[in-house]
Amino acid sequence: MIKADVVNHTNLNHISFKGEPALKIAKVEPFPLYYRIPEPYGDANGIKTYRSSYMIRITTADGVTGWGECTDWLPTLHKGFQDQIIPDLIGNSALNRLQIVQTIQKRHARAASAVSMALTEIFAKTCGISICDLWGGAFRDVVPVYASFQSYHENPGWMQISLQNVEQAVSAGFRMIKVKVGGKSIQDDQQHIVKIQDAIGHSTGLILDANQSYDVAATLEWHSLLSGWSNVMWFEEPMPMQYAEHYTELKRHFTVPLAGGENLKTAAEFAPYLKGHCLDFVTPDPAHMTGIEKYRELLSMARNLNTRVTPHTYDGALSRLYAIFAQACLPPWSKMGSDSIEPVEWDVMDNPFTNVVPLQPANGAVTIPGGPGLGLAIDEELLTHYRWDGSSY
Ligand code: MG
Numbered sequence: 001m002i003k004a005d006v007v008n009h010t011n012l013n014h015i016s017f018k019g020e021p022a023l024k025i026a027k028v029e030p031f032p033l034y035y036r037i038p039e040p041y042g043d044a045n046g047i048k049t050y051r052s053s054y055m056i057r058i059t060t061a062d063g064v065t066g067w068g069e070c071t072d073w074l075p076t077l078h079k080g081f082q083d084q085i086i087p088d089l090i091g092n093s094a095l096n097r098l099q100i101v102q103t104i105q106k107r108h109a110r111a112a113s114a115v116s117m118a119l120t121e122i123f124a125k126t127c128g129i130s131i132c133d134l135w136g137g138a139f140r141d142v143v144p145v146y147a148s149f150q151s152y153h154e155n156p157g158w159m160q161i162s163l164q165n166v167e168q169a170v171s172a173g174f175r176m177i178k179v180k181v182g183g184k185s186i187q188d189d190q191q192h193i194v195k196i197q198d199a200i201g202h203s204t205g206l207i208l209d210a211n212q213s214y215d216v217a218a219t220l221e222w223h224s225l226l227s228g229w230s231n232v233m234w235f236e237e238p239m240p241m242q243y244a245e246h247y248t249e250l251k252r253h254f255t256v257p258l259a260g261g262e263n264l265k266t267a268a269e270f271a272p273y274l275k276g277h278c279l280d281f282v283t284p285d286p287a288h289m290t291g292i293e294k295y296r297e298l299l300s301m302a303r304n305l306n307t308r309v310t311p312h313t314y315d316g317a318l319s320r321l322y323a324i325f326a327q328a329c330l331p332p333w334s335k336m337g338s339d340s341i342e343p344v345e346w347d348v349m350d351n352p353f354t355n356v357v358p359l360q361p362a363n364g365a366v367t368i369p370g371g372p373g374l375g376l377a378i379d380e381e382l383l384t385h386y387r388w389d390g391s392s393y
Helices: 004-008 075-090 092-108 109-129 158-171 187-199 218-222 224-225 246-252 266-274 292-304 317-328 352-356 380-385
Strands: 024-041 046-060 065-070 144-146 178-181 205-209 233-236 259-262 342-347 366-367
Touching: 024 075, 024 352, 046 075, 046 109, 046 352, 065 109, 065 317, 075 092, 075 109, 092 109, 092 292, 109 292, 109 317, 144 158, 144 317, 158 178, 158 246, 178 187, 178 218, 187 224, 218 246, 246 259, 246 266, 266 292, 292 317, 317 342, 317 352, 352 380
Parallel strands: 144 178, 144 342, 178 205, 205 233, 233 259
Antiparallel strands: 024 046, 046 065, 144 366
């Protein structure tokens, strides 16, 4: 419990102490979102026909609000929130963030990330400061982002569509792009990548993502092509992530930087990769781990073990904003250059939920919004427009 004399000397003016818990949670509103993609796109795991997101807004008795976001199968998430999480939250204190998140993550691991974000924002707003200030202050106001594509389409002209999309993003100012491989034959995928290189003139940063499609031998088929190109930033998840020892084996022969980890949930799952240094970049996702605190702990662990961190943030605009805040608050990864910070993933495919957070990159980078909490207002009209109607999908 915060002592009253401490409170009096801070901005926590509206914390009440009349027998009620401070920052008492009064309301939790869920916003399940669904969008059917008119022209489906995909990666090595298949073609996506829809996008979904699950936002929540928590309001305290004093009217302080915080937004959170998570991702999973909507019927499961919605039932979990309505039957258990919301009733447990109501009446609790937003100051008990760590305890609350720890309890939720045991039952609904992904839901914990949404609650941790919302309670973090409530605390920052109560103090009248930004999320970055709450976390100790930003090292930088601008964070680089890369354009992330789903390269495959049902249309047999998928390669041409992909090339057009890439060219569009580069002319819009993106300086780094990520494209997919692993969903077609190695020969077709290599033809696609060579065409992209010709289109971007080998000057835009290039990332390849195989979504765990290959084994060591198949990955090595890419080596002579990729190792000759200086703009290749990393090869992401060429192989299944449950076998860290396969990455150790690959690293002996493959000189292109390797990245992975978007579906790993805990520090323990990242540990073999960090300790063995068989990845050059880890790619944690704030919406796939159990809360924003655990996510930030992982960033810190990676920094301490000298492994770069480039977040996976394909599943939601708010979790992406949190990843951008966290990246702003990370020390540079290298002493080389004035500010060496790894980029954040930016979804450039057809996805209306990206605009729920009104923030757009300029020249391949995002400027951190100022002001208390998130520093910007969530677009509630979009939340209403794309609200999932409860039908099966
Ligand atoms: Mg990936």
